[in-house]
Amino acid sequence: MKHSTVILMAGAACFSATALRSESAGWEEPRLRKEFLGSYGIDSRVEPDLSDTQREVLQQLEPLLRDDKSRAVTVLEEAGKTEPSARYDFLLGNLKLEAGRVEEAKRHYSDAIRKFPNYRQAYKNLGLILAQEQDFPMAAKALSKVLELGEADGTAYGLLARCHQAAGNLVAAESGFRQAVLLQPDVLDWRRGLLATFIRQRKTSDAIALADELIARDPENPEFHLQKGQVQLASGDLEGAAATLELVARAGWAKAPELHQLGDIYLKQEQPQLALSAYRRAFALDPAQAPAKCLRAVEVLAASRAPVEAAELAAAFRSTFGERIEAPDRARLARIEARIALAQKADERAAALLREATEADPLDGDAWMLLGKYHADRKEEERAIFMYERAAGIEAFKADAKVKIAQLLVGQSKLQEAVGLLKEAQQLRPRDSIARYLEQVEKVLKSRSGGR
Structure with a gap:
C-alpha cells in the first residue's frame, strides 16, 4: 500500500547531516496529493488510520507545504493539542528534520511510535537519523523493526548492515549488504560496505572479485583500485599489490x-x-x-x-x-x-657523519658507540675509549659501552680495570656471554698475580 507522508523520503538512499531530502518539488501532481490525503488507502498494519478531522487538517496543509512550512508546523501542533495523532507527530518529525531540527524530529518520531507501535515509516525515519548520528545500536533496533514490519527496502537493509558492521557482526553485515545490493543495485555505498565486510573477514577472492566489479563500473575511482591493492597485500600477493599501486601512482591518484x-x-x-x-x-x-x-x-x-x-x-x-x-x-x-x-x-666520511650526529644530539648513544668502533678499528684505543665513555654516560648504552671499554683495556693488559668494568656491566644487564668473558679475564688476572 502507498504511504501518506508530507515529505516522501522512504526511498532515499542517501541522508544529509541536516535533513532528509524533500521530494515534494512536484507537489501539485495528483498522485502525490492522493498519497498525502490517504486516497489510495491506508495499510492499517503499519500506519495509523485517518479520521475525517485529520483529513481536513491535511487538506489545509497542502498549500502551506509549498508556500509556508513554518505555518504548517504551527497548524499541526495546534491540531495535535485537540486530537493527539501519531500521523501528526510523524509529519512534524518530517518538517522539523527538513528544517535541520534533528533532536525535535527524533522526539516526534518516537512519539508517533508510542502512539502507534507499528508505525513502520516512523521507525524507518528514526533509524535513518540514528544511523547518520552513528548511534548504531539504537539504529539497528529501529531498522530491524522496519524489516519485521514487512518493508523490503534496500536503504533499510543497507543501513542495518552498517550497524552490524560497526558492532563487528560481520556475517549479519554481509547478509544485509547483499540484500541491499540486490534491491538497490545502483547504490555503490552498499557494494562498498559489502567489500569492507569481505576484507574484514579475509574473504580474499570475494573481495578482489567485488573490487574488480567496482572498478569496471567506475574505472576512474581510485578508491576501488586502492582497496584492491590492500586486499592483495593482505593476502601476500606482493606482485599484484605492487602492480595495482603502481597503476594508481601512474594515473596520478596516489x-x-x-x-x-x-x-x-x-x-x-x-x-x-x-x-x-x-x-x-x-x-x-x-x-x-x-x-x-x-x-x-x-x-x-x-x-x-x-x-x-x-x-x-x-x-x-x-x-x-x-x-x-x-x-x-x-x-x-x-x-x-x-x-x-x-x-x-x-670510513672517513662515516666518522665525519657520526661527529655531525653527536653535535646535533649529544645524547645519541648509537653515534658515540659507532665512533668508538671506528677508532678501535683504527687502533686508536684512547680515542675509542673516550667515545665509549661518552656513550656510557647515556643510561641505555651504559652496559654495552662498559664492555667495549673493558675489551680495549684487556688489549692494553689493564686487567684489573677491565674486571671492574665487566662486573659493573653485569650488574646493569646480566648476560651469559659477558659472564664467561669476565671469568676468562679473571683467570688470566689471577695467573699473572701468582694465584693470589
Whole structure:
C-alpha cells in the first residue's frame, strides 16, 4: 500500500547531516496529493488510520507545504493539542528534520511510535537519523523493526548492515549488504560496505572479485583500485599489490602514503631500485609531509643492504626537507648515512657523519658507540675509549659501552680495570656471554698475580 507522508523520503538512499531530502518539488501532481490525503488507502498494519478531522487538517496543509512550512508546523501542533495523532507527530518529525531540527524530529518520531507501535515509516525515519548520528545500536533496533514490519527496502537493509558492521557482526553485515545490493543495485555505498565486510573477514577472492566489479563500473575511482591493492597485500600477493599501486601512482591518484607503501612492497621483493623510485616520488609529491616518516624510508632502505640506493635516497631527503629537519632527525639521518658510508668502506666520511650526529644530539648513544668502533678499528684505543665513555654516560648504552671499554683495556693488559668494568656491566644487564668473558679475564688476572 502507498504511504501518506508530507515529505516522501522512504526511498532515499542517501541522508544529509541536516535533513532528509524533500521530494515534494512536484507537489501539485495528483498522485502525490492522493498519497498525502490517504486516497489510495491506508495499510492499517503499519500506519495509523485517518479520521475525517485529520483529513481536513491535511487538506489545509497542502498549500502551506509549498508556500509556508513554518505555518504548517504551527497548524499541526495546534491540531495535535485537540486530537493527539501519531500521523501528526510523524509529519512534524518530517518538517522539523527538513528544517535541520534533528533532536525535535527524533522526539516526534518516537512519539508517533508510542502512539502507534507499528508505525513502520516512523521507525524507518528514526533509524535513518540514528544511523547518520552513528548511534548504531539504537539504529539497528529501529531498522530491524522496519524489516519485521514487512518493508523490503534496500536503504533499510543497507543501513542495518552498517550497524552490524560497526558492532563487528560481520556475517549479519554481509547478509544485509547483499540484500541491499540486490534491491538497490545502483547504490555503490552498499557494494562498498559489502567489500569492507569481505576484507574484514579475509574473504580474499570475494573481495578482489567485488573490487574488480567496482572498478569496471567506475574505472576512474581510485578508491576501488586502492582497496584492491590492500586486499592483495593482505593476502601476500606482493606482485599484484605492487602492480595495482603502481597503476594508481601512474594515473596520478596516489598520495604520499601509497607511494611509501609501494616502496615497502618493493623492498620486500628485494627490488631496491624500484623502492628508491617509489620513495623519491613520495618525497617529491608532498614536501610538506612529516620528515620523520620519510626518514624511516631512508632507514629501511639502508638496512636492506642497498647502500647505493640508500645513499641516493638520503641525498633526496636532505634536498627535499632541508631546514625543516629538526635536531633529533638530523642526528638520526647522519647516523644512517654513516652506516651507509661504512657499508661502502667510506670510513672517513662515516666518522665525519657520526661527529655531525653527536653535535646535533649529544645524547645519541648509537653515534658515540659507532665512533668508538671506528677508532678501535683504527687502533686508536684512547680515542675509542673516550667515545665509549661518552656513550656510557647515556643510561641505555651504559652496559654495552662498559664492555667495549673493558675489551680495549684487556688489549692494553689493564686487567684489573677491565674486571671492574665487566662486573659493573653485569650488574646493569646480566648476560651469559659477558659472564664467561669476565671469568676468562679473571683467570688470566689471577695467573699473572701468582694465584693470589
